[in-house]
Amino acid sequence: MLSEDTLFLTINELSERIRKRQISPVELTESYLERSRKIGPRLNAYATLTPELALEQARIAEKEIGEGRYRGPLHGIPYAAKDLLAVKGYPTGWGARPYADQKFNYDATVVRKLTEAGAILLGKAAMIELAGGMGYRYASASASGPAKNPWNDGCWTCGSSSGSAAVAGAALAAFAIGTETWGSILCPSAFVGLSGLRPTFGRVGRDGAMALAYSMDKIGPIARSAEDCDLVLKAISGHDSGDAGSLPEPLAKYQGAPAPHSTIRVGWIVNQWREISPGVNSAITVAQEVLRRTPALTMTTATLPEGPWETAAGIIISVEGAAAFRELIQSGRVAQLNDPLGKIGGYMNEEISAADFITAQRIRGILQKKMDELFSHVDVLATASLPVVASKLDANLDDALSFPDPIGGIGNFCGLPAISVPCGFAEGGLPAGLQFIGRPLDDAKVVQVAQLFQQQTNWHRRRPNLAEAPGIS
């Protein structure tokens, strides 16, 4: 079996070794599988492992590479897909007990694209039930149980891509695919010290993905570095004719983030977090200094427009979610969900009026224009990913994570690309995150800034000591 040092390598480092035949894809897959079987259940990281499929794909990859048919940097790289992505013949339970036995006879577009790139599917990552679509109050809102943070198993990884972050954070796979409707890639990445990329809305096809909010769901990678996110987004982006929200191919296809040719203007948001924990504040202050010292960046400040953005975004998610899960709500099967809020959230969401829904959509158009104006002054916005470190596993999230998050609302409402990267450690030795947000289709710019940050820091190289974490060995 390969060493832990190897399993914590970035995709780029692993692929270099695979291409040079220093690492066998079969051995790499077997090593991640063994680690997933050993550590995965302790973190509630997976919904399902797919070992037969993984080993079959690994043998094919090994044969092709041996014959000189190298497909690219994801060839032979094992990953996990959030359990809302259909994988032919395997359970796709959407993290929710009412769908525990659900299977599809086709692969989601993202899974198909990763297969074509030669990546190896190790399993389906656990998630918050229905990606939180009916609301949830506790980390236990998952058919797999609460996903535990590899840095401290008494803490949560954050949802709804909670299992994806546990998988990537504990090196149970080289990367994981998550989704974000509001916060579900950036928050888990921040809480677990990972790099997570939320692409521009419409850039990654969603055919075969569970729908929560048709106009706000995005799919993206959670990995060890911004460079890794860049590699994965290149593979999974592109037009998807099965997704009405998909952009045309020339816009959808992500070409990657080369070294910047000109200076990038970074606007530090001055009106994002009302309060920030001392530990996160210290980490963020040091991170700001790193950005200031970066020759390729110019730092300025930016003020987000004021308005009812979060309420409007919430209304759209609630209404689209109530429509997507109407049968579940009206049949009463919502009672089978784990979370007390999930059992009643759909009933309330059904009562939002059509006029309020359309008003929210009209406000969305206004906000798009305001953000376009803001992005005429800066290329990328920056702020702490979250004002706190990972919450306790049993915390009531209404209390623990109930702060206003204007850029979270705005970014998801307008489909803006964003990335969270680790920027240090704060209270309890838990990771803190830094986020960069760009204008639509400027995914490359947020990745470039994140890469510049990671070229000068090694926070993304730090890894949890799983042998010493209580309950994990």
Add this chain to the structure above:
Amino acid sequence: MSKSSITRRSFAKTAAAAATVALISPAEALIQSDPTKPGPALSQKAQAAFAKLSQPSRDEVAAKINEIFRKYGSRLNDEQRSDILRIMAEGQPGLEKMRAFALENGDQPATIFHPVLEPKAAARGKGEK
């Protein structure tokens, strides 16, 4: 005996129920599944959230809650009813702020409609999925 007449026993029961309702707040009356029985105390948060609302806002929240209870009341316990009241009351001020946001008649909604289906989407519509 006409349908509207009441026996002495049922009158007493009805009067007791009326007295119970009079002694509890409008919010508590909203959430109790059986106002003749003392239900669990309405959470302070729920009472406070409802009390903060203007009368028109209370009426709107009450109408929505009544609709939820009409449709799904048999599935809900008193704790869930209290939770629904609190959450909807807490959400009402934000909703009103959003409605007050200045919009011109020509400010169109940012919804998407594609009049022509792409081949894959059309196949799904025919039941391929």
